[in-house]
Amino acid sequence: MTHPLSIGPHAVTPPVVLAPMAGITNAPFRTLCREFSGGKGLFVSEMITTRALVERNEKTMQLIHFDATEKPRSIQLYGVDPATVGKAVRMIAEEDLADHIDLNFGCPVPKVTRKGGGSALPYKRNLLRAILREAVSGAGDLPVTMKMRKGIDDDHITYLDAGRIAVEEGVTAIALHGRTAAQHYGGTADWDAIARLKEHVPEIPVLGNGDIWSAEDALRMVRETGCDGVVVGRGCLGRPWLFADLVAAFEGRTQARAGGTDGHSARPTLREVADIMVRHATLLGEWIGDESRGVIDFRKHVAWYLKGFAVGSEMRKRLAITSSLEELRAGLDELDLDQSWPLGADGPRGRTSGNNRVVLPDGWLKDPYDCAGVGEDAELDTSGG
DSSP states (O other), X not given: OOOOEEETTEEESSOEEEOOOTTTSSHHHHHHHHHHHTTOSEEEEEEEEHHHHHTTOHHHHHXXXXXXXXXXXXXXXXXXXXXXXXXXXXXXXXXXXXXXXXXXXXXXXXXXHTTTOGGGGGGSHHHHHHHHHHHHHHHTTSOEEEEEEXXXXXXXXXXXXXXXXXXXXXOOEEEEESSOTTTTTOSOOXXXXXXXXXXXXXXXXXXXXXXXXXHHHHHHHHHHHOOSEEEEOGGGTTOTTHHHHHHXXXXXXXXXXXXXXXXXXXXXXXXXXXXXXXXXXXXXXXXXXXXXXXXXXXXXXXXXXXXXXXXXXXXXXXXXXXXXXXXXXXXXXXXXXXXXXXXXXXXXXXXXXXXXXXXXXXXXXXXXXXXXXXXXGGSOSOOOO
């Protein structure tokens, strides 16, 4: 029912993209989501800082490791200095580290925006143009895309100007999260803004992001905005099988799993969810090279997986402090694993905070074009969460 999404030479069918999420979309989580999608869609790495990549930071070099089955390999870069971004992109192209580069202009967290990065950066139009120019020229044949928000706040909206600059500088596609930086993840995403961006930059694909909690939401976003694809973030936290739903919905099929058939939605039992939890933790341990550290890293996912199920608070706490696969499996086996998928568990998940003051460099809003004072020293030196 939709056309394939073209990201340079890569046809993404169906047009579904896993949003980069710091500390979440590492190789193990991408593997899980990709398995459920049958290998269809595009799965982007968590945020990689350009300075850390250029300096070959050990943690960063692990974060850019892709499974042999990941095609295309997709890296998201964050940077504020055009020269450093250019070096990082050339390194990726010359060393064949990825097949697609996405640039982060959407992150609203203070440690990023206080340096002028993420969702703060598009306000400085000339700086945005310089970064995009360096990235596209350094990438060679690799497609460069960007992800952004509407603007800093309702008084400083930037997405239409940023979209036009992106087209002029040769960006392949744009993803828009229909919120400002000040909104963080609160309120309701403005899907009308996605429609306006699509009208404003008809030359390239526009992807919509924000408040996609189900496959039906994804279809509705495409229908209502005319966007060329969807980017799914918080909706898949603790629900990697959402990608099976999305593929089925875009292919016009009904998705069926244990628990019966209900539109396009998977309805796993708690037993199935428990098995996926153990697999997720196992993959993390294998990736890190230490079972205990893998289970500890998995702890953040426990509440998302168990959302809506009848699991007592003490057991939830216990499962969230496990440090071995045996301990995790034993705790899960004490639950009533025959529970069916709970009503209301398909809704919003993850962070929902909003209306935050955006932390910006001094004087950032005085001039939307001048970018003096932004340079190499504004680059973060670590990647991920």
